[in-house]
Amino acid sequence: MNPVVWFEIYVADLARARTFYEKLLKITLEPMEQTEGDWPEMWLFPGEEQGQGACGALVKMDGVGPGPGGTLVYLHCDDCAEPAGRAASLGGSLIRDKFAIGPYGFIALISDSEGNMIGLHSMT
Template identity: 70%
Template sequence: MKTNSVVWFEIYVAEMARARKFYEAVLGVTLEPADKMAEDWPEMWMFPGEDNACGASGALVKMDGVSPGGGGTLVYFSCEDCAEQAGRVLANGGQVMREKFAIGPYGFIALATDTEGNMIGLHSMR
């Protein structure tokens, strides 16, 4: 069976309430708390997703010993028009690193930093 390479992502945060507020406002979604699987399970709030849909889902995670911040991994969120979500970033405590720009036949992207210092990408076809 062929599948996409990415099946799940986690964005690590220092302050869950602040991070949830940022992502819910910028992306226009509601995150849901994940069930604790064990006593020492980290606090997780999951992005909406469907098991049989294209793409990967993931969660915000607050875990002891793991810090948020810039690094070598970049998660892109699907948008109708990424300029719209990029426009919400600053008003919600983040920073736009690069405004919407074309990536040829693959659409458009914008790059932002969230309230926790994580770089994220916003992608759209228009």
């Protein structure tokens, strides 16, 4: 079983970050239903509870800001070079272009629109 079950990417501007990830990965994020209590606004990445990998969300939470130097999340891609090439035009930046990691495929590193470093992973 994959030990990662959930991730949160903290953002300063939720609309800007949502647009960045939807266009970067060519996906649609969905709003999380608000529950009772003081929950932050979240936009969910597509996923299935019983599917492969982890589910997660973009989160705007008072007192928790985005930025480099924290946890690094890797997002699946068919070819990580493609979204890496789109990052700068979407308000992010390319940190390291696609490179091989032996039998584990390829990765690229980008900065998102909020300054978070994000990993992109593909097998080709």
